[in-house]
Amino acid sequence: MKQLPLIACCTPLANELSDQHAGELESLFGALADKNRVKIVSMLLNAGSEACCVCDLEPELGISQPTVSYHLKRLTDVGLLEREKRGTYAYYRLAPKALQRVRALFA
Amino acid sequence: MKQLPLIACCTPLANELSDQHAGELESLFGALADKNRVKIVSMLLNAGSEACCVCDLEPELGISQPTVSYHLKRLTDVGLLEREKRGTYAYYRLAPKALQRVRALFA
DNA sequence: GTTATATATCGACAGCTGTCGATATAGTTC
DNA sequence: GAACTATATCGACAGCTGTCGATATATAAC
Numbered sequence: 001m002k003q004l005p006l007i008a009c010c011t012p013l014a015n016e017l018s019d020q021h022a023g024e025l026e027s028l029f030g031a032l033a034d035k036n037r038v039k040i041v042s043m044l045l046n047a048g049s050e051a052c053c054v055c056d057l058e059p060e061l062g063i064s065q066p067t068v069s070y071h072l073k074r075l076t077d078v079g080l081l082e083r084e085k086r087g088t089y090a091y092y093r094l095a096p097k098a099l100q101r102v103r104a105l106f107a
Numbered sequence: 108m109k110q111l112p113l114i115a116c117c118t119p120l121a122n123e124l125s126d127q128h129a130g131e132l133e134s135l136f137g138a139l140a141d142k143n144r145v146k147i148v149s150m151l152l153n154a155g156s157e158a159c160c161v162c163d164l165e166p167e168l169g170i171s172q173p174t175v176s177y178h179l180k181r182l183t184d185v186g187l188l189e190r191e192k193r194g195t196y197a198y199y200r201l202a203p204k205a206l207q208r209v210r211a212l213f214a
Numbered sequence: 215g216t217t218a219t220a221t222a223t224c225g226a227c228a229g230c231t232g233t234c235g236a237t238a239t240a241g242t243t244c
Numbered sequence: 245g246a247a248c249t250a251t252a253t254c255g256a257c258a259g260c261t262g263t264c265g266a267t268a269t270a271t272a273a274c
Contacts, residue, residue, distance in 0.1 A: 017149045022142035029145070033137035034262080035129035042124045054221060067263055069222055074261095088220040088271045103213040106206065141232080161251060174233055176252055181231095195241050195250040 028102070031078040036061050037071045041080065044094045051084060051091035135209070138185040143168050144178050148187065151201045158191060158198035 017025075032038060040057060058068050072092055075081040080098045084091045124132075139145060147164060165175050179199055182188040187205045191198045 017146050019142070022145045022149075025145045026140055026142040029136045030140035030261095033133055033140040035126070035133040036262090038129045038132045038136070039124050042129075063262090064264060065221075066223080066265080070262075073222085085221090085270095090221060099213065106210045106213065143232090170232090171234060172251075173235080173253080177232075180252085192241090192251090197251060 025105070027078050028080075031074050031080055034071065034074075036063060036067075037075055040071060040075065040092075041094070044081070044092065047093075051093040053089045053091050055089070132212070134185050135187075138181050138187055141178065141181075143170060143174075144182055147178060147182065147199075148201070151188070151199065154200075158200040160196045160198050162196070 032041070039061060043057065043060065044052060054065065054068055054072065057072075058065055061068060072081060072083075072090075076083055076092070079095055079101075081092045082095045084093070139148065146168060150164065150167065151159060161172065161175055161179065164179075165172055168175060179188060179190075179197075183190055183199070186202055186208075188199045189202045191200070
């Protein structure tokens with residue numbers, strides 16, 4: 001680069017995200033980067049404060065039970081969902097803090 | 108399932124997201140599901156209305172130039188970034204509508 | 215304790231993703 | 245035109261992801 005044709009190039013870019021913070025966001029967005037997981041979050045949003053069990057979700061999603069459990073685990077691992085066991089059933093709900101956290105990213 | 112132990116199971120879940128809408132969100136979140144792409148978006152946010160060229164981003168990210176171009180393409184393909192060519196340089200900025208769109212998801 | 219059931223985990227597999235070096239493309243400078 | 249430079253594309257490769265059937269685990273019902 002000998003000369004800058006129109007506007008300055010290579011201006012310093014301040015406030016770069018730390019590797020750690022960037023990695024956390026990668027995990028969070030990665031958890032949402034699947035159509036079935038987006039549907040799960042949407043269904044739990046519509047369910048309000050009610051929790052849903054795996055058997056609620058399976059017929060709506062049209063995928064096998066192990067795969068539903070896999071997606072629920074992905075969402076739970078990043079803190080978006082909370083799990084509560086009742087008898088043989090497992091009930092999932094949106095973690096209240098999770099939505100605030102995501103919302104804060106774009107405030 | 109013979110009886111419901113504590114709360115009703117298999118209640119109808121209304122308003123499921125359409126396959127198409129879920130797929131769009133999958134693409135959008137997938138574009139953000141990478142630490143280097145998160146950093147790029149963050150840098151462009153900090154840059155405000157100023158656009159950045161590839162040579163701005165490469166040293167900050169510490170990855171090769173082809174890989175930076177790959178990530179910029181991923182973000183541009185989903186409409187998060189806009190590209191403007193000036194001379195041999197390519198300048199990228201956040202698409203104004205994109206942030207509104209993401210924000211609206213969590214309003 | 216035996217049977218039934220809801221969920222989680224395992225093993226395997228195809229497909230996608232991030233990365234790089236090498237190369238192509240397009241615009242600038244001489 | 246020839247040389248240079250900023251960016252994009254290509255080919256390849258390791259690693260991750262979503263999916264399934266089979267199986268394990270845990271609780272409930274009898």
